[in-house]
Amino acid sequence: MRALVYRDFTDFKWEEVETPVIGSDEVLVRVRACGLCSTDVWKAMYHEAKPGTVLGHEVSGEIAETGLNVSSLKVGDRVAVFHRAECGACYYCKHGDETLCSEYRQQSIFPGAFAEYIRVAPRLVGKSVVRIPDEMTHEEAAMIEPTACCVRAVSKCGVSSGNSVLIIGDGPMAILNAQVLKTAGALVILSGHHDHRVEAAVRLGADYAFNSNKTSIREKVLELTGGRGADAVIVAVSSTDAVQQSLKLVREGGKICVFGDFRDVPQPDLSLDLKPVVHSSVSILGSWGCSTKDYHAAFNLIKTGRVRVREIITHRFPLERFMEALNVFMSKNCLKIILHP
Ligand SMILES: [Zn+2]
Ligand SMILES: [Zn+2]
Structure with missing residues (x-):
C-alpha cells in the first residue's frame, strides 16, 4: 500500500x-x-x-x-x-x-x-x-473526532442553556466549538483575526463574531452579557495573550477553558494576576482530547444534523x-x- x-x-x-x-x-x-x-x-x-x-x-x-x-x-x-x-x-x-x-x-x-x-x-x-x-x-x-474534542470542552465548562460563551479563535475547531455550544443552548460570541473566518463563524454557528483587530471584543462581550462578561471563555488558539485577555472577558465566577494546543508552540510565559482569579472565583481549566463517550456523542450530533x-x-x-x-x-x-x- x-x-x-x-x-x-x-x-x-x-x-x-x-x-x-x-x-x-x-x-x-x-x-x-x-x-x-x-x-x-x-x-x-x-x-x-x-x-x-x-x-x-x-x-x-x-x-x-x-x-x-x-x-x-x-x-x-x-x-x-x-x-x-x-x-x-x-x-x-x-x-x-x-x-x-x-x-x-x-x-x-x-x-x-x-x-x-x-x-x-x-x-x-x-x-x-x-x-x-x-x-x-x-x-x-x-x-467526528474533532467534534468530540469540542463536546468534551463544552461539557468541562459546564455550559447550560442560556449561558453566554466567548470563543477566542476562528479556526475550524473554534467553529466546531460554536456549533456544539449551540446544541447546549448557549449564546455564542466568537473573536477572530481573519475576516473570512469570522464571516464563516456566523454562517456556521456563532450568534456573533467579530474581528478583534477591528472591534473591541471587551465592549461587545460586555454589551451582549448585561455588563457581566461571558459565563465561559474557550481559548481555541495557542496564545498566552489570549488566555491573559480572557481574564478580562469572563464574568465573576466564570470559567476559562484552555483548548488550543500549546504543545511545543513557542509562546511567552503567562504572567497571571491571581487577584481576580481568587477574588472573583474564576476557574481556569484545560481540555484536551476526547473519550469514547464524547466520540459517540459527536457522532450522534453529526448524524442528526445538529452539528453541520x-x-x-x-x-x-x-x-x-x-x-x-x-x-x-x-x-x-x-x-x-x-x-x-
Ligand atoms: Zn485532531
Ligand atoms: Zn482508564
Missing part, C-alpha cells in the same frame, strides 16, 4: 510501505477520508514525530478485513474510527478524566491514517469503531498532494482540509 511518510516538515512522501497485517482481534480499514489537524502539523513542525512515521488520526473508511475473533464488524462496513480508547476502569476513567488514563494511548491505529490502510488495535475494535449510516459521507465521519460539518470543509486533496494541503493550512485561507488516499 501507499502511505504518507514524514521525514521533515518539508519532506513528506507518498510512498510504498508494507500493508499492516492484522491479528485475530483486529480489523484492517481501507481509509477513505482523513482530516488534517493542527496536532499533525505541530508534530511535524516541531519534530515531535519521529522521521519515518505516518501521521493522521481523524479517520473514516471501510472494513477491508476482520480478524478471526471479530464478529461485530464485517468486510465492507462503512466506519469512523477513533484512534484512542480508555480502559474504563481505572481511577481517571472513573472520575471522568479518560484522556489521562494510562491506557488511553497504548492501543491505536497503525501506521497512522495518512495511508491507504490502517490496522485497528483490539481495544479500539470494541469501543472506538462506529458504523456510519449511508447518508453520512466519509468526510463528515472524519469530522460539511460546510466547515473548505479544501480536499489527495494525500499525494499533501504539501499543497500543508501550504493551504499554513496560509489560513481555509477552514477544514480533508485528505483522501
Whole structure:
C-alpha cells in the first residue's frame, strides 16, 4: 500500500510501505477520508514525530478485513474510527478524566491514517469503531473526532442553556466549538483575526463574531452579557495573550477553558494576576482530547444534523498532494482540509 511518510516538515512522501497485517482481534480499514489537524502539523513542525512515521488520526473508511475473533464488524462496513480508547476502569476513567488514563494511548491505529490502510488495535475494535449510516459521507465521519474534542470542552465548562460563551479563535475547531455550544443552548460570541473566518463563524454557528483587530471584543462581550462578561471563555488558539485577555472577558465566577494546543508552540510565559482569579472565583481549566463517550456523542450530533460539518470543509486533496494541503493550512485561507488516499 501507499502511505504518507514524514521525514521533515518539508519532506513528506507518498510512498510504498508494507500493508499492516492484522491479528485475530483486529480489523484492517481501507481509509477513505482523513482530516488534517493542527496536532499533525505541530508534530511535524516541531519534530515531535519521529522521521519515518505516518501521521493522521481523524479517520473514516471501510472494513477491508476482520480478524478471526471479530464478529461485530464485517468486510465492507462503512466506519469512523477513533484512534484512542480508555480502559474504563481505572481511577481517571472513573472520575471522568479518560484522556489521562494510562491506557488511553497504548492501543491505536497503525501506521497512522495518512495511508491507504490502517490496522485497528483490539481495544479500539470494541469501543472506538462506529458504523456510519449511508447518508453520512466519509468526510463528515472524519469530522467526528474533532467534534468530540469540542463536546468534551463544552461539557468541562459546564455550559447550560442560556449561558453566554466567548470563543477566542476562528479556526475550524473554534467553529466546531460554536456549533456544539449551540446544541447546549448557549449564546455564542466568537473573536477572530481573519475576516473570512469570522464571516464563516456566523454562517456556521456563532450568534456573533467579530474581528478583534477591528472591534473591541471587551465592549461587545460586555454589551451582549448585561455588563457581566461571558459565563465561559474557550481559548481555541495557542496564545498566552489570549488566555491573559480572557481574564478580562469572563464574568465573576466564570470559567476559562484552555483548548488550543500549546504543545511545543513557542509562546511567552503567562504572567497571571491571581487577584481576580481568587477574588472573583474564576476557574481556569484545560481540555484536551476526547473519550469514547464524547466520540459517540459527536457522532450522534453529526448524524442528526445538529452539528453541520460539511460546510466547515473548505479544501480536499489527495494525500499525494499533501504539501499543497500543508501550504493551504499554513496560509489560513481555509477552514477544514480533508485528505483522501
Ligand atoms: Zn485532531
Ligand atoms: Zn482508564
